[in-house]
């Protein structure tokens with residue numbers, strides 16, 4: 001390790017002195033503890049040839065030798081294949097060499113390869129005579145965007161069923177069936193490879209064909225642009241680091257030994273990151289001119305629900321819900337942000353004292369409360385103040401002017417009175 005130390009600095013010296021055996025022994029001990037916990041059934045999010053599940057599988061097949069791959073060993077014992085829905089126990093089966101096959105594979109789409117091949121073809125055919133480094137890098141970056149599904153862990157039988165069905169039908173070489181498509185044409189049973197229904201596989205391909213052909217046309221366009229220097233991508237020169245910031249950068253001498261012991265966040269703070277010289281204006285929330293009123297598009301619910309976490313926030317509230325502070329309806333609390341972004345993000349109160357009856361309240365009321373709290377803390381110079389005790393929902397309701405789908409306007413004079421009252425109450 002000491003040969004990696006690039007400088008004779010004080011840290012490098014300390015590092016060399018502390019690279020002694022006890023530390024390495026601890027790592028080894030930790031590994032043994034984890035393996036022991038898996039074998040004892042205390043950790044079930046990992047597997048392995050001596051896990052309780054593997055012992056059950058070995059007993060069932062009366063075989064003790066496993067052919068187990070990384071994905072099987074390092075995935076949970078209660079995992080089930082998302083395609084055929086079989087458990088690991090149901091998937092396990094004897095192989096031809098008298099072993100138990102325990103293999104899971106990552107099923108992925110081949111569009112990245114299709115794009116690279118199309119790029120090389122366009123390069124050849126266009127006769128472009130200069131290196132297309134940017135174009136080649138663009139092809140690497142964009143390949144995944146053409147995938148028809150996300151990479152997913154499957155049992156080897158499901159992955160094999162994909163290849164078998166493609167051979168059977170004669171699909172184009174870059175096409176792969178997705179999980180939902182594979183499920184349509186397999187007949188799974190325990191401890192055996194899947195049977196394939198050829199007619200159903202052909203139907204799945206017929207349904208997928210149009211979208212596949214569209215992707216291949218788009219790939220052709222991108223590949224042509226990339227190979228003929230008519231694209232949009234500019235790379236950073238490879239002889240310099242684009243973001244030479246500790247924690248993100250690679251190849252900087254000495255970083256390796258610093259990273260062994262020091263985390264980036266505390267390092268930045270210790271180096272003085274938080275030395276801010278300008279004091280933000282904490283009173284702007286009550287003195288600035290209110291934002292212009294916004295309105296919701298008619299199909300707002302479809303736009304909002306296109307983001308899963310927003311769909312969840314929306315459905316968590318009953319249809320007749322109103323913010324207990326500003327009295328706006330559920331729909332009126334949807335925020336229209338910059339660039340037409342929609343958001344709904346309700347907060348929970350402390351559920352005690354003056355807030356006992358408030359379960360969820362809207363993001364805009366929360367923003368007013370937070371801004372008030374920040375100014376109180378800033379004025380008092382301490383952040384231990386319990387603002388929820390001093391400011392109740394009724395106080396907030398008095399200082400806001402609620403408008404649909406827009407942050408609250410503030411009654412500046414009343415807001416100042418409230419602020420002064422809270423600060424006075426704290427001083428007493």
Ligand SMILES: [Zn+2]
Nearest residue numbers: 081084155158
């Ligand atoms: Zn499966």
Ligand SMILES: [Zn+2]
Nearest residue numbers: 323326362365
């Ligand atoms: Zn509200």
